[in-house]
Amino acid sequence: MRLTKMMMMTGTAAALLISSAVAQTSEVGKRAENQQDRIAQGVKSGSLTAGETSNLEKKEAAINQEVHVDRTLNGGKLTAAERKQVNAQQNQLSKQIYKDKHNAATQHYGTNEVDSRRENQQDRIANGIASGKLSAAQASRLEKGEAAINQEVHTDRSLNGGKLTAAERKQVNRQQNRMSGKIYRAKH
Numbered sequence: 646m647r648l649t650k651m652m653m654m655t656g657t658a659a660a661l662l663i664s665s666a667v668a669q670t671s672e673v674g675k676r677a678e679n680q681q682d683r684i685a686q687g688v689k690s691g692s693l694t695a696g697e698t699s700n701l702e703k704k705e706a707a708i709n710q711e712v713h714v715d716r717t718l719n720g721g722k723l724t725a726a727e728r729k730q731v732n733a734q735q736n737q738l739s740k741q742i743y744k745d746k747h748n749a750a751t752q753h754y755g756t757n758e759v760d761s762r763r764e765n766q767q768d769r770i771a772n773g774i775a776s777g778k779l780s781a782a783q784a785s786r787l788e789k790g791e792a793a794i795n796q797e798v799h800t801d802r803s804l805n806g807g808k809l810t811a812a813e814r815k816q817v818n819r820q821q822n823r824m825s826g827k828i829y830r831a832k833h
Contacts, residue, residue: 646681650821659661673723676735677784678740678775680705683829685767687746688760698763699792702775706788713782759798759814762821766791769828778832787828794820 658829684701687693693701715727723731734757770787773779779787794817809817 669748673676673728673731673735674774674777676732676779677705677709678686678771680735680738681767681771681774683736683739683742683746685764689764689768690746692746694745694750694793695802697750699795699799700740701738701745702788702792702795704738706785708738709781709788711783713780715787759809759817759821762818762825763791763795763798766821766824766828769825769832773828773832776832783831787824787831789821790824790827794824 673832684693684698684705688698711721712731715723715731719727770779770784774784797820798809798817801809801817803812804826
C-alpha cells in the first residue's frame with residue numbers, strides 16, 4: 646500500500662515537471678518560431694538584406710544555443726532567471742528585426758532560385774521549431790549553417806555589383822542542398 650502511494654506521488658510529481666517543461670518550451674519556442682517567421686518574411690519581402698539576415702540568424706542561433714546549454718545543465722528546464730534573461734535577449738532581437746526591416750536598406754531578391762530556397766529553408770526551420778521536431782540545439786546548428794550561407798551570398802553579391810555569378814549560384818545551390826538534407830535529418 647505504501648509503495649503504491651509513493652509511486653502515485655512520484656508519477657504526479659513527474660507529470661507536473663513535464664508540464665512545466667512543456668510550458669517553458671512553449672513560451673521560449675513560440676518566441677523563437679515567431680522571430681524566425683519574421684526573418685523569413687523580411688527575406689521574402691526584400692526588407693532584409695543578406696547581411697542583415699546573416700546577422701540576425703547569428704544572434705538567433707546564439708540564443709538557441711544558450712537555451713540548449715541552460716536546459717542541459719538544469720535537467721531540461723530553464724530557471725526563472727534564465728527565462729528572464731532569454732526573454733530580454735529575444736526582446737532585443739525582436740527590436741533588431743524591426744529596425745532592420747524598416748531601415749532604408751532593401752534587398753531585391755527577385756525570383757531567383759538561391760533566394761527562394763533561402764526563404765524556404767527559413768520556413769522549414771521555423772516549422773520544425775513550432776512542431777517540436779527541432780530542439781534548441783538542432784535549430785541553433787541549422788541557424789549557424791544558414792547564417793554562413795547568407796554571409797557568403799552577401800559577400801559574393803557585394804563583390805559583383807549585387808549579383809551572383811553562375812559559378813557562385815551553383816556553389817550556393819550545392820550548399821543549400823546540403824543544408825536542406827541537414828534540416829530534413831534533424832526533423833526526422
